[in-house]
Amino acid sequence: MLLIEGVVKRRRGRDVLRDVSFRADPGRVTGFVGPNGAGKSSTLRILLGLDRADAGRALVDGRPYRELRRPLRTVGSMLDGSGAHRSRTARNHLAWLARGNGIPRRRVDEVLDQVGLAGTGRTRVGRFSLGMGQRLGLAAALLGEPRTLVLDEPVNGLDPDGIRWIRGLLRAHADAGGTVLLSSHLMGEVAEVADDLVVITRGRVVAAGPIGQVTAGYATVEETFFALTEPREAR
Numbered sequence: 354m355l356l357i358e359g360v361v362k363r364r365r366g367r368d369v370l371r372d373v374s375f376r377a378d379p380g381r382v383t384g385f386v387g388p389n390g391a392g393k394s395s396t397l398r399i400l401l402g403l404d405r406a407d408a409g410r411a412l413v414d415g416r417p418y419r420e421l422r423r424p425l426r427t428v429g430s431m432l433d434g435s436g437a438h439r440s441r442t443a444r445n446h447l448a449w450l451a452r453g454n455g456i457p458r459r460r461v462d463e464v465l466d467q468v469g470l471a472g473t474g475r476t477r478v479g480r481f482s483l484g485m486g487q488r489l490g491l492a493a494a495l496l497g498e499p500r501t502l503v504l505d506e507p508v509n510g511l512d513p514d515g516i517r518w519i520r521g522l523l524r525a526h527a528d529a530g531g532t533v534l535l536s537s538h539l540m541g542e543v544a545e546v547a548d549d550l551v552v553i554t555r556g557r558v559v560a561a562g563p564i565g566q567v568t569a570g571y572a573t574v575e576e577t578f579f580a581l582t583e584p585r586e587a588r
């Protein structure tokens with residue numbers, strides 16, 4: 354379970370997150386959507402202990418990320434692609450992560466298989482396509498068999514087959530009781546798989562709840578997005 358409560362973040366004298374609160378529950382896929390610059394990545398970085406909030410708290414299973422005893426076994430994440438060094442192979446990268454986190458070596462081949470990279474053998478990550486990099490990032494997120502997944506724009510660079518595949522994977526993870534939080538600047542994209550939606554714009558959460566509730570009264574998902582995120586004067 355993920356809980357964000359009253360999070361404020363200031364950057365260069367400007368509030369980029371203003372009292373952000375929402376939750377992501379087990380057994381559900383929660384879509385975190387908003388236009389470019391709305392504050393999605395800033396929120397996820399605080400949730401994953403990469404940045405500190407100026408106020409409020411962000412908890413994973415009731416604890417701040419930095420206090421988790423086995424972070425990769427509790428929450429798998431993907432921000433900014435795979436994070437692997439260009440000169441490494443996918444297997445080397447995952448084996449290194451597994452070693453540093455007390456994860457059994459057998460998991461490396463299991464996740465490579467799961468994300469469709471089992472055949473990449475000796476290929477260096479620097480030669481990977483954007484989509485392969487996304488798959489490797491996902492493999493790293495799944496490595497520790499975490500109950501919670503936090504993914505920033507996971508479908509970037511994936512072809513339609515890849516997009517369908519990742520949706521199936523996230524759905525299955527939630528159906529098995531896991532918690533899934535995924536961000537996107539495309540609400541239609543997320544609406545295909547999400548149970549709950551959190552809409553953020555200019556650092557504020559403007560709607561949150563089951564998808565049917567958030568989109569009620571609007572003709573389409575796209576219309577909901579524009580109505581909730583465009584400044585009033587622009588409408």
Ligand SMILES: Nc1ncnc2c1ncn2[C@@H]1O[C@H](COP(=O)(O)OP(=O)(O)OP(=O)(O)O)[C@@H](O)[C@H]1O
Nearest residue numbers: 364365369387388389390391392393394395396538
């Ligand atoms: N390191 C930084 N220093 C200063 N400002 C930053 C920094 N990182 C982000 N910001 C600002 O914080 C605001 C929120 O950015 P953030 O990356 O969280 O948005 P986002 O919703 O993830 O957008 P995108 O979809 O473009 O990734 C933006 O105005 C951005 O310019």
